[in-house]
Amino acid sequence: MAHMLFIEPDRKLAEVYAQTFNESGHSTQVASSAQSAILAVDDQLPDVIILELQLIEHSGVEFLYELRSYPEWQTIPVVVLSNIPPNEFDSSHDLLMNELGVRAYHYKPRTSLTKLLSVVQEHVAVKA
Amino acid sequence: MARTGANNSAILSQQLLLSVTEQLKVPLLQIAREAEHGQLSGTTDPVKIQLTAESALQLIDNYALGVRLNLEQSQLEIEPVSVASVLYDTGQQLDSVAKSYGVDLELNIAGRFGPVMAHREGLQAALVSLGTSLIEALPALQTKQLTLQLATHRCRYGIVAGVYADIEKLSSETLRQGRRLQGKARQPLATLTHNSGAGVFVADAILQAMDLELKVSRHHRLYGLGTVLQPSQQLQLV
Numbered sequence: 001m002a003h004m005l006f007i008e009p010d011r012k013l014a015e016v017y018a019q020t021f022n023e024s025g026h027s028t029q030v031a032s033s034a035q036s037a038i039l040a041v042d043d044q045l046p047d048v049i050i051l052e053l054q055l056i057e058h059s060g061v062e063f064l065y066e067l068r069s070y071p072e073w074q075t076i077p078v079v080v081l082s083n084i085p086p087n088e089f090d091s092s093h094d095l096l097m098n099e100l101g102v103r104a105y106h107y108k109p110r111t112s113l114t115k116l117l118s119v120v121q122e123h124v125a126v127k128a
Numbered sequence: 129m130a131r132t133g134a135n136n137s138a139i140l141s142q143q144l145l146l147s148v149t150e151q152l153k154v155p156l157l158q159i160a161r162e163a164e165h166g167q168l169s170g171t172t173d174p175v176k177i178q179l180t181a182e183s184a185l186q187l188i189d190n191y192a193l194g195v196r197l198n199l200e201q202s203q204l205e206i207e208p209v210s211v212a213s214v215l216y217d218t219g220q221q222l223d224s225v226a227k228s229y230g231v232d233l234e235l236n237i238a239g240r241f242g243p244v245m246a247h248r249e250g251l252q253a254a255l256v257s258l259g260t261s262l263i264e265a266l267p268a269l270q271t272k273q274l275t276l277q278l279a280t281h282r283c284r285y286g287i288v289a290g291v292y293a294d295i296e297k298l299s300s301e302t303l304r305q306g307r308r309l310q311g312k313a314r315q316p317l318a319t320l321t322h323n324s325g326a327g328v329f330v331a332d333a334i335l336q337a338m339d340l341e342l343k344v345s346r347h348h349r350l351y352g353l354g355t356v357l358q359p360s361q362q363l364q365l366v
């Protein structure tokens with residue numbers, strides 16, 4: 001069992017992700033913006049963060065810069081689950097994966113709940 | 129010169145189409161995940177799926193109406209219309225979407241204004257588009273209250289009809305920049321919504337076809353999007 005933080009601005013999607021993970025035995029927290037996500041991490045350290053890059057006002061990339069600026073949060077696994085196709089981030093691949101410590105990038109329309117559950121399981125297992 | 133104008137118009141319509149297709153990914157994704165969750169848990173919520181599908185259909189309908197009105201601009205039936213009645217019907221149409229996003233809908237039609245000149249179906253579609261966009265964005269906007277108000281008031285230039293919420297960051301600059309970035313950026317209205325903001329641009333296109341303008345406006349302490357309508361002169365002859 002892991003504690004997950006979903007950073008997802010769409011309320012309906014956030015609900016269905018949280019519900020699915022709760023039913024699979026994980027605990028979840030949802031943040032709809034970069035600011036509230038930082039507060040959520042501070043409130044309870046997540047085992048994995050699932051991050052949408054398209055957020056209102058501050059983007060997911062800005063969130064990552066903020067998150068990684070705190071030494072104690074530098075190793076929290078972050079999985080990007082975004083509506084932005086990964087090829088649009090080709091030129092920023094190094095920045096995301098190496099500098100900002102993103103473990104995996106998944107395109108939301110092509111990532112089923114089952115796939116997401118297995119991705120998270122993988123990162124929780126790596127951590128353990 | 130005319131050719132450049134035609135090219136610009138074609139590019140603009142392609143940008144709007146791109147924005148709508150991006151926006152449609154949201155309800156389709158919600159339906160796909162909701163259905164998958166139903167399979168995994170054995171508890172499908174058909175009402176949720178139905179409401180989401182209906183909101184996608186609404187977007188398509190409003191987009192199509194915008195295109196049609198722009199094509200038939202010269203024969204548009206502009207008639208005296210009651211703003212209060214349009215806002216009431218808009219509220220009815222938005223009710224289920226608002227509930228599904230946990231947003232309270234309020235109707236403020238306190239002022240007694242006479243009819244305005246508008247294309248009724250177009251005006252209502254524009255307000256529904258704007259309302260849906262704000263409803264979808266509100267939960268992520270960190271506002272104190274999840275409330276959307278459909279309201280009308282008199283201003284120096286006519287009667288304003290619009291949708292309002294506690295969104296301080298909504299400014300004319302947000303809208304100007306959004307129009308510039310529409311179809312070019314994934315989030316043209318980055319301080320207002322996390323998606324393509326198609327509802328706002330569809331409303332913009334519908335209002336343009338009616339020779340009206342989408343504007344950022346204020347209603348009491350709320351900020352919102354609406355349009356200024358001209359009072360019907362026909363009534364004054366009676």
